[in-house]
Amino acid sequence: MTRPTSRRTVLTAALAAASGGAVAAAVPATAAAAGPAGPAAPTAAAPLVDNRFWNTYTDWRCGSGSGTRVVAGRRPGLVISAPAGRSDYTDPHTGTTSSWEYATWTSPVHRSKVPATEVIASWNADAPAGTWVQIELLGTYSDGTDTPWYVMGRWAAGDGDIRRTSVDDQSDGKSSIWTDTFSVDDAASGLRLLSYRLRLTLHRTPGTALTPTVWRVGAMASDVPDRFTVPATAPGLARELAVPRYSQNVHVGEYPEYDNGGEAWCSPTSSQMIVEYWGRRPTADDLAWVRPDIVDPQVCHAARYTYDHQYEGCGNWPFNAAYAATYKDMSAVVTRLGSLTDLEKLVGAGVPVITSQSFLKEELTGAGYGTSGHLMTVIGFTAEGDVIANDPASPSNEAVRRVYRRREWENIWLRTKRYDATGKVRGGTGGVCYLYFPAAPTAAQSRVLKSLGIL
The missing domain is CATH 2.60.120 (Jelly Rolls)
Incomplete structure (x- = not known):
């Protein structure tokens, strides 16, 4: 998970306020789902x-x-x-x-x-x-x-x-x-x-x-409209990609100069999982600076080389994409997707997706925690349409693979507004994700990436 207080938290709070987010906590989320209708609010078809x-x-x-x-x-x-x-x-x-x-x-x-x-x-x-x-x-x-x-x-x-x-x-x-x-x-x-x-x-x-x-x-x-909830999508894919599993919590206390160590390394840990899914990894020389007693030293490496010295964290979205693209013949972008259907298309073509979301503990069954901002890797979907995610906020590498309820997942990822534990309105990322893919993708991957405006 990211730090409880960060500049990313400041951003989402500012966006909520700027877009009319001072909604009283007593207002039910369903009543406020559409958000205020500003003069330039996009229509459903836009x-x-x-x-x-x-x-x-x-x-x-x-x-x-x-x-x-x-x-x-x-x-x-x-x-x-x-x-x-x-x-x-x-x-x-x-x-x-x-x-x-x-x-x-x-x-x-x-x-x-x-x-x-x-x-x-x-x-x-x-x-x-x-x-x-x-x-x-x-x-x-x-x-x-x-x-x-x-x-x-x-x-x-x-x-x-x-x-x-x-x-x-x-x-x-x-x-x-x-x-x-x-x-x-x-x-x-x-x-x-x-x-x-x-x-x-x-x-x-x-x-x-x-x-x-x-x-x-x-x-x-x-221009994603204000929304506390998003429409439900129907399951359309059952597939799971073989993505390496790394826990950020294994690294708690390691190299605290990079955002207090592993407790805040959800973004680089997710990035490293996908880099290695595509068959790339740091060399032994690259990792020579890491203490030899550390397990999965490549996660420390990813944290160091995504670290933003002004933000004082490893969660700068473009810096993570740029890190992934330093590996041979890799491409990477930061974008937004519109639905889990879009995400299913990518997974169906063999492209896992790193997603950014925030939620209360009770909003994501089985997570066991709440967060003001967290990155996970979506690696597949069950036959019922539930999301299979490599969640780096896990106690061990073996525990990283999780299955989360589809309806809960799509809402915490795609919404732009949410209530925090005190009832205050906060921002959501509105579908932000990282896409890492080969510089020469397959024909199927190219079709999906083109359909999403990436290629």
């Missing part, structure tokens, strides 16, 4: 999520580069050709100031199919020692004005050059960045983000030929 990712040779060529070039081949990417300039960066987490050569690439303007209240960027890159990448977003609102260039992340695969970090205190009075999420401050006002551009700044040690390589960058824009 799409709720728009995905746009740049990753093909044509995609990269359609952007505007300064000092970058496109590398063709089986997996086209963007690299530094000749630096566009040099700048100093003072790392806020070490106090060290260093000079870096840089080059930039800016995407074309993407007009979202969904006038959005939230946008989450994600990227896939190789950043060898001596390099790092900054990802920014510039959007246009429905009132015709623009956002500033928001920093969505300063990312390095390692931690020897800069500390991987989100950037706090970014706001223009209309929207704010909450760790890894762009959010309209007052969704009930009807203000929406209509379009955006992304900008990559690739950095390297001056005087070297080093370069990061970015294979994919994009974003998920969404």
Whole structure:
């Protein structure tokens, strides 16, 4: 489980308040299920999520580069050709100031199919020692004005050059960045983000030929309506994928510098399970820093290399996706799904899904705990349609496999509002998930990913 109090908790609380979430605790959830009807609330038939990712040779060529070039081949990417300039960066987490050569690439303007209240960027890159990448977003609102260039992340695969970090205190009075999420401050006002551009700044040690390589960058824009409950779906698949099982609780107290150790490692533990499902894992050299007495040292490795030094946790959604994509020929995105039916399609094609949810103990039968935010891995469905999940909040690896009731699961995952133990309204993730898949997926996997707007 994540920490009881975190910036993710602050985000969900802020979203609840911004979207009219000050609902009295005495109001039954069924009565409030639809939430307030803001002037721009989507209709039942309107799409709720728009995905746009740049990753093909044509995609990269359609952007505007300064000092970058496109590398063709089986997996086209963007690299530094000749630096566009040099700048100093003072790392806020070490106090060290260093000079870096840089080059930039800016995407074309993407007009979202969904006038959005939230946008989450994600990227896939190789950043060898001596390099790092900054990802920014510039959007246009429905009132015709623009956002500033928001920093969505300063990312390095390692931690020897800069500390991987989100950037706090970014706001223009209309929207704010909450760790890894762009959010309209007052969704009930009807203000929406209509379009955006992304900008990559690739950095390297001056005087070297080093370069990061970015294979994919994009974003998920969404406007999920306020809802305490979601419609039930009918079971459509019975299948279970053979996903490794790792418990975060086995690591309680280990490496507390990374978010107090295993007790808060649900996200990297889930990420490591899926990385290994696809046949990838850290090498012995990668794991040499981990104490030899530790079981499953790769979970510690995942925690270290997903850790966000500003958020002070391992639950930064895009940082987890970026970690997964550092493994050979892996792709990863952060998105939202609309139903368990969508999730069934992915599992049916052999793609397990990491989902984010929050719930009271009594809302998920068999969990044995409640949480303000937790990541699990959905690996299948029973013949009755119940969800088979690898739940890292388990006492041992052997206990990780759980079966949760379908109706309970889809509600705690897909809702955007919930009541906490004191009766206060809190936010829910509205179907946020991580999708990790091979850079060259099978035909069946490609069909499903394309149908969900990922490819």
